[in-house]
Amino acid sequence: MSKKLIGIDLGGTTTKMAFLDENGEVLDKWRILTDISDEGSHIMPNVIASIRKHIEDAGRTPDDFIGIGMGTPGAVDRNNGSVSEAFNLNWRTSQPIRQEIQDELGLPFAVDNDANVAALGEYWKGAGSAEEDVVFVTLGTGVGGGVIANGKLLHGVNGGAGEVGHIAVQPDGYQCTCGKRGCLETYASATGVVRLAADMAQSFHGTSRLAELEQTDEKITSKLVFYLADNGDILANQVVDRVCFYLGLALSSIGNTLNPASIIIGGGVSSAGNTLLQPTTKYFQDNAFPSIRNSTKLRLAELGNDAGVIGAASMALQFR
Missing domain, CATH: 3.30.420.40 (ATPase, nucleotide binding domain)
Structure with a gap:
């Protein structure tokens, strides 16, 4: 046996x-x-x-x-x-x-x-199992990542390879727990989505269930933001679009640097599915070098928990 x-x-x-x-x-x-x-x-x-x-x-x-x-x-x-x-x-x-x-x-x-x-895991049995060069990005409470090149996991000189959550996407942006400002993690993590929604609600003028909820004591979650966006809420769609812009921008930098076959998006926020993937792919393609745009694909993770x-x-x- x-x-x-x-x-x-x-x-x-x-x-x-x-x-x-x-x-x-x-x-x-x-x-x-x-x-x-x-x-x-x-x-x-x-x-x-x-x-x-x-x-x-x-x-x-x-x-x-x-x-x-x-x-x-x-x-x-x-x-x-x-x-x-x-x-x-x-x-x-x-x-x-x-x-x-x-x-x-x-x-x-x-x-x-x-x-x-x-x-x-995604490289062995999931969305990257047919490829030797993949990058995994996980969107959860924070944003993490892993880089696999030629079938080998990269660690870097001090173990810091794959810290994609700390790619700067907004100069002088939100304060990050790492000490920097404007890190991807502060916008595309579950907590980042909620923070962005609260800020955007303050300057929003119009009809929006999300804007109404921001005025109450009800707990706002990233899942709720994406749900409302799916159901046509104007503010929620604006928040999701901003999140996807920052994510697509960061992923284009990864693509331009490494040109992996796939960038796989996982973590709790990725459960939004195509509501997250489609606009992120658009912004990725807008910012990626032409040969990268045509060869590196964005995919959703397959293995879940x-x-x-x-x-x-x-x-x-x-x-x-």
Whole structure:
């Protein structure tokens, strides 16, 4: 019987895990709550205990697995297998997660940034599976990305390759958590869409349900903005158009620099589908070099919430 892979997608609220075969097919998947209390000291023990239980429940032993891969927020030291500055996990100091996993489960372990790992998932089994050069952009609470060139994930000199959320799209624009102004993340993330909607509502004159809601205490979400745009709301459509302009502009810069076969858009905001993709593609083509415009395609991600565990598991293939 062929050996299996284990993928872990560590998030600030939930941790997703899965067993996969060597072809990337998910055999079993589950999730647990991420307990970030006590400086995140319970996170890895809970993950280890959950994996151990699922191995036992499946009637297997650790010897039935090739290894484990994990995607995580924060600054990842791939050589040491450690993570630091993962503030949404309450990890402020370096965490020796490889050592913990290997000591407890006896399996080789690989770790990388969560956006890079999602890129690997879409490259292996998703929207980029037919290509060797792809860029993955994830639009969630923030904006992240991963770059795959000639079939290899790029990390850069200091691990910063793929930080597409910090491409500047608006000089002197919104303040970003990174310290800069006008980053793509401040406009095209879920929180950026909401912020842009609130600002544009202040100068909007006309009839708009979104404008009315901005005057109440009702919680505005990016999903609501795109829903209202789909249903003809004038202000919502203006907000979506502005978001797509900034996104298309940033993606054209990526395309002009790397000329990948595909730029794949994932994350929660991408659930807007063609409402997001079509205008973004227009602005991408408006700003891309002609040969790039005709060769690099924008696509929506295909794996949804499974991208992280699939990409994480793919890293364990190196231990075959």
